[in-house]
Amino acid sequence: WQDRGASVIRQQEVDSSGQTVTRTVKKGVKDFNFGRTLGEGSYSTVLAATDRQTLKEYAIKVLDKRHIIKEKKVKYVNIERDTLNRLTEHPGIVRLYYTFQDERSLYFVLDLASSGELLGVLKKMGSFDMECARFYGAEILDSVAYMHSRGVIHRDLKPENVLLDKDMHVKITDFGTAKILPEPRVGGAGSQEAPGDPTDGAETDRAVSFVGTAEYVSPELLRDKNACKASDLWAFGCIIYQLLAGRPPFKAANEYLTFQKILALDYTFPDAFPEVARDLIERLLVLEPANRLPIEHIRNHRFFDGVQWGKGLWRQKAPRLK
Numbered sequence: 547w548q549d550r551g552a553s554v555i556r557q558q559e560v561d562s563s564g565q566t567v568t569r570t571v572k573k574g575v576k577d578f579n580f581g582r583t584l585g586e587g588s589y590s591t592v593l594a595a596t597d598r599q600t601l602k603e604y605a606i607k608v609l610d611k612r613h614i615i616k617e618k619k620v621k622y623v624n625i626e627r628d629t630l631n632r633l634t635e636h637p638g639i640v641r642l643y644y645t646f647q648d649e650r651s652l653y654f655v656l657d658l659a660s661s662g663e664l665l666g667v668l669k670k671m672g673s674f675d676m677e678c679a680r681f682y683g684a685e686i687l688d689s690v691a692y693m694h695s696r697g698v699i700h701r702d703l704k705p706e707n708v709l710l711d712k713d714m715h716v717k718i719t720d721f722g723t724a725k726i727l728p729e730p731r732v733g734g735a736g737s738q739e740a741p742g743d744p745t746d747g748a749e750t751d752r753a754v755s756f757v758g759t760a761e762y763v764s765p766e767l768l769r770d771k772n773a774c775k776a777s778d779l780w781a782f783g784c785i786i787y788q789l790l791a792g793r794p795p796f797k798a799a800n801e802y803l804t805f806q807k808i809l810a811l812d813y814t815f816p817d818a819f820p821e822v823a824r825d826l827i828e829r830l831l832v833l834e835p836a837n838r839l840p841i842e843h844i845r846n847h848r849f850f851d852g853v854q855w856g857k858g859l860w861r862q863k864a865p866r867l868k
């Protein structure tokens with residue numbers, strides 16, 4: 547594996563003659579104190595860790611090389627690293643600082659989101675009020691807009707992958723199943739792909755195509771195994787519904803029945819569900835991807851009235867969860 551992207555750190559120091567020197571140092575396992583396990587995957591474990599020199603806290607994803615090769619996941623690991631290396635300039639996305647490796651493992655040094663999953667907080671509250679649903683919906687949408695602007699489709703957006711940092715701001719994670727869109731050919735036929743344009747997310751090899759988590763998977767992914775940018779907007783609609791209702795719109799006794807409900811657009815709103823939220827969700831949970839509300843129209847929807855988009859959104863205090 548080449549440690550592509552940042553893997554050496556430049557440190558400024560003042561030497562004995564008072565000169566500022568820049569040293570490049572390569573971090574390794576010995577530079578960290580590892581703490582609690584934050585998550586486990588089939589070939590990776592995510593641990594909290596503290597840099598022994600700077601005392602900064604990180605999440606370090608440890609990937610077992612032998613396991614990756616055995617489970618034929620090399621492609622997913624490279625997609626995750628390349629995706630994270632593209633998404634370094636947004637507060638709402640878990641940042642990859644650098645990678646290093648030893649003979650057994652790969653290490654991704656990532657932002658630590660110390661307040662855990664949005665799902666955990668939602669379960670504790672039961673459901674969010676409109677102010678909290680609007681704030682978290684806005685931070686998730688702002689992050690998805692940035693991903694899409696960098697040619698990345700997440701494909702598995704769900705409350706478990708929306709983490710919260712120490713100030714209760716959003717940090718989206720888990721890009722191992724993301725799709726990096728081909729660079730738009732300048733002036734070429736597909737250069738202005740519509741959000742729902744199937745060619746913009748088409749899996750090159752038909753056989754291999756990832757399907758997200760049942761409750762949030764889009765109808766086009768079920769029907770023709772094609773994810774597009776609008777697939778993330780379908781999942782976004784499911785998340786807004788869930789923040790206010792306390793449960794996802796499509797949930798049945800098993801995955802097959804859940805898929806049937808999605809394909810039939812078979813869902814209802816609880817009594818007293820806020821009308822302005824209902825209107826937005828009905829424009830996102832649309833079977834035809836090209837007919838879903840595009841991001842700029844979502845930002846201007848009445849549901850987000852009063853939201854300060856841009857840097858202001860990320861600088862303000864997160865609303866107290868009540």
Ligand SMILES: NC(=O)c1nn(CC2CCNCC2)c2c1CCc1cnc(N=C3C=CCC=C3)nc1-2
Pocket residue numbers: 584585586587592605607640656657658659660661662663706707709719720721
């Ligand atoms: N797959 C990953 O890359 C990843 N997985 N986790 C933990 C998962 C636990 C199950 N739900 C999805 C996330 C992380 C990351 C990125 C980097 C990352 C940063 N901070 C946290 N923080 C957590 C704190 C408390 C509980 C869970 C996660 N977690 C992660």
